[in-house]
Amino acid sequence: MAETNSSDSHKRNFSHGVTVDSKDADFMEAIRAAVDYRGDVTIELLDQKKKKLEGFLFNSTEEVIDIFPKDSPRKESILVNELNRIIFSGEDQAAGKGWDDWVKKREQIKTQSSRLSEAHT
């Protein structure tokens, strides 16, 4: 479900499904979050005649973003002031695979195996 309203009072969590408008106060923050995001994003341009672009956004400055479009071998650089909206459209491939998740998983496996060995003795 798309979330389009930004609020100054709390920081938005830029996760799967979130849409950020270029007029939103946290638009630049959203771009930085999109660079960190391990899923595809959809970029809508202000120029309605140009298609919107879906791909992996991997680099940004205040002026330009670099994206690998899903269906093209070449990277594209787009001016930030040409962007209309950014949508966190693709699934985050890193979700649930972070350090903390790993530590938790290892602990679970250990507890399970010690329970099993206790049960066998």
Place this chain on the structure above:
Amino acid sequence: MGVPISQMWTVASYVLKQKFRSNHRYPLVLMLEPLFRCNLSCAGCGKIQYPDHILKRRLSPDECFKAVDECGAPMVSIPGGEPLLHPEMKEIVEGLVERKKYIYLCTNAILLKSKIDLFKPSKYLTFSVHMDGLETEHDEAVCREGVYKKAIEGIQEALKRGFRVTTNTTLFENAKPARVREFFDEMMRLGVEGMMVSPGYSYPKAPDQDNFLERSKTYALFRKILHHGKKSWRFNQSPLFMEYLAGDRHFECTPWGNPTYNIFGWQKPCYLLQEGYSASFEEMMATTNWDHYGQASGNPSCANCMVHCGHEPSAVDYTFGSWNGFLSTVKATVLGLRVSAPESNKLPLLPKRKRFIEAGDDSVSEDLKKVAHG
């Protein structure tokens, strides 16, 4: 130590050349990541979580050669993903050997035995096999049973055919020193040229000044492992870096020592952090704000980091940058590594951490939490 004389000579003369030119920021090992795809999915690895179309992309041999020539480092490490999945790895390795680069092809070795015919033994080529411990620990770390056995088969085949083989091991807080020592014995029995070890990369969300505790844990772990280390153990890394891991000396990070190039470009500032990309090596060196990195910078992302890719080049620089460094290296090489006892209170003197001020950068980069090893 396990590094051959010819390689030591190449590295020494390269570093001295940089010193004579007063070049303080020079690359030592290029981290060339030709693809992110892997045939394993180790929990905690932050290198492979990308959408499928990114995992399908790879650097061409020409792109690899251009990066290597641009950078000029005498050594090239090829991590990944799994480099042996790259269909043109043979060409890439041949091109680098032709350029007389010392290559460390980092592999989980699942495909090593089946792909070994693609390669010719050379003093320039080393298979650096990912081994996170003995069978139980390794298979647990890579989340698949049987991988340890497969890797051992690969190592044995490569050694039989005359290849240089080393191991690379990432150790985490839960490592058991006695088991790690057994693992070292086992690798030596197998006959690998040398071993590389590094602490893993774990980052609490918002580390503060208490991070020293984290460092002390690393010191304690490596003291337990390396104190009274066996003469038979050979390491393929700087002895001063190992003294650093055991808290017997301190090095600040020199992230430019291991620059990283991959399908996105030249990664800023290091192998672990992804804070932007440049189109050329020169641009990356010139536009990265190096003062923002390393523990003394106060950057929370660097507070607990002691990984080899940031700190081993610092140790090598110290070896060739001062008589003290040189003599300490010679001493450790000739007499063997001597690190403080686990019960010792000795701690290195760390430079005071600066207050890290960067607008909008008060939390740890998400990538740090994703990357454990890779």
